[in-house]
Amino acid sequence: MTALALARSWRPKTFSELVGQDHVVKALTHALDQGRLHHAWLFTGTRGVGKTTIARIMAKALNCTGSDGSGKMTSEPCGKCPACMEIDAGRFVDYIEMDAASNRGVDDIAALLEKAAYAPSNGRYKVYMIDEVHMLTNHAFNAMLKTLEEPPEHVKFILATTDPQKIPVTILSRCLQFNLKQMPVPLIVEHLEKVLAAEKVEYEVNALRVLAKAAQGSMRDALSLTDQAIAYAAGKVTEESVRGMLGTLDDAYLIRILDCLIAKDGASLLAVANEMGERSMSFSLALQDLSSLLQKIAAAQVVPESVLEDWPEAGEIRRLAGQLTKEEAQLFYQITITSRPDLSLAPDEQTGFAMTLLRMLAFRPGNGGGGSTAPSPAAPSAPPVNTARPSSAPAARAATPTAKSAPASAPVRAAAPAPAAAFPTPSAAVPAAGNPAEHPDWHALMRQLPVRGLVQQLAHQTELQDWNDSAVGVKATIVTPMPQLASEASVGRLAEALTAHFGKPVKIVIEKGEVEGKTVAKVDAQIHQEKRMNAEQMIAADPFIQQLEKEFGAKVVGGSVKPL
Template identity: 85%
Template sequence: MTALALARKWRPKTFTELLGQDHVVKALTHALDQGRLHHAWLFTGTRGVGKTTIARIMAKALNCTGADGKGQMTSKPCGKCQACTEIDAGRFVDYIEMDAASNRGVDEMVALLEKAAYAPSSARYKVYMIDEVHMLTSHAFNSMLKTLEEPPEHVKFILATTDPQKIPVTVLSRCLQFNLKQMPVPVIVEHLQAVLQSESVSTEVNALRVIAKAAQGSMRDALSLTDQAIAYAAGPVTEAAVRTMLGTIDDTYLIKILDALQAKDGKTLNDIAEEMGLGSMSFSLALQDLASLLHKIATAQLVPNSVLDDWPEA
């Protein structure tokens, strides 16, 4: 049997498992507990921060019937009833995910809205999740305005996008908007440690820090890179193996570059560049890391107590 990718295996299934989005979880759980539900939600944020995951948890929360089949709408879906298990398995007929990047025209939207008028097959609510909604054409957006403003009582819309600036104001005004934050490095590292411990994979904490930084706030990317690192290392996941895999440079290189720049030593800079080239290191990532280090130095000069734990040693 093929092993699941870590990003799929460790996808949160409840609000309590969702990391780094406390502000969104708090608002949604309160709304569910109090029965004060909007008809349309818009989740924005960069890739891999939980937009689709939250949509699926919301669909379960809206339609959960409890293990005994008699439960009500809840902020803590049971994960055992037909609705919960089928949504997790991706086969619940009343939860429909549509990729707007490949279904962006007015014809596709009209077809969706026509189906929305019909009552759910078995669920409490029919939930439509439209991913990358900013890719819809202007005509498609216009066709959904009326339904989005006054949908049937049995329908809920969940929209998700990485580019909310491209969504018309007329659509934004009809939705409750939540911006999902990028994951902080410490949160990613802590989660990766828990995942690898459960997977019985040995690792170095510094290796996970490198992965977390490379993920740029995306937990999904962090888990995908961890999968790649496990395969690459073929054993304990070490910092050296991860840096080689990603083409990133050690912080000591950054210090050497800054020292050479300060000394106006062109020969040393050239030698460092040649060494980086021989090691197949990424020059673009090196420039990003150098800019980040210079930012930290400038910040430390103005606010000395702001120096972080991951400050490189000279």
């Protein structure tokens, strides 16, 4: 004979055996003890939290006759009388369980309500349990409204659903509603310890913690996974065997990933991803576990006492909380949770996971856009750009307009064919670094600098206030109305681009305030506004548009015209 599944053999048979639903048990036992019973109850909650189990216990409590056959309705069914034993066996004629998913029509409900008019055969009450009641059609709901509101004295209705939002309010108003809670991980672990001890199965507490986490609040799922783990391990249920069965990630991998991010070691990050791929781990679950770990780290940074001592990774969480900044923890968490849906769009999950790690490395605050700390390849090419300019620049340009000393009217792209230069050669709008008397054309300079992203936004939202050029370097004082863009990393990258452009160190000093002139962003916005107005005028003057407006009363939607 095959063994009964743990989820069935350990199904609670009394209210005292129920786990995690004390608020429901308290209300129902008090109602049974005082004899103040409603005629309809609605139990809501996710799968595996006890909806059907409570319905069966309620049916036993309503129909229990005691071991001597003379007992009355009680909150503690004996489990030995014929009614209790038949309900446990699933053959009590006056307890009817109906699956609304397969009996959802009005005819099914009409047949059920027709039988409800007859007195119970063996029990004290007829108890109708309708599972997944939200699957009923609107006509079926309407058909049961009157009976549900005023049923016969011998009839009790118990409704159960995982989606109460789909139940009409007319049904909800006729029932006492109880919301069953999801099981917390510590409570599931405690119950699994009790079960495995009774089943005489050896286990590791960390293994039960992994099973409880994988159950996602469902006690039935936890027991089913435990059944699977016992079969998989063929003996002692260990953390290693459970993780192998579930394909979940060992916390050691997650900690290695964060250590590599802290060290800015991109090669090691990819090595960890490849190692996980070789072990066929679930990368979606890996991102889920990584986001959970980052949440604990972020909580530890704000509330250190939130780290519990019984966590196996408690020490590592405290260490990482001290090495990561709050901004980094928040950023990594955000990247992790937003990257999970992208795994299905990637060529394969491992590629998507590796790109997520590289994204964390690239966008880490103060990282400079990459995981390598090597100097920029543009730095060696900067001196040739500077030395190519003669000391007497104006005279030399007028006398010998060669390729090395471009004339004032030469465009910036003329210097692009030179393979040695990493950045475009400055135009005449930007003076030579050796001429401190002239300020550069800041607008032209900001447009031609090879910067992107936030650094480009910062460049376009600034205006030059002071330009102090000396033999050792340049000090540029700029003002911006958007200081939130002037992070340390963005200012540093802008200074690096200017240093490469002029061939000498450039130090940037940011001042907050309104600009007197117009920034690049303001000029671009003004140009775009003028183009849009011209486009609207052209549309308004178009004969075909005018004919449509005249004959059909058509109107051009404001703001819908966009310039090409």
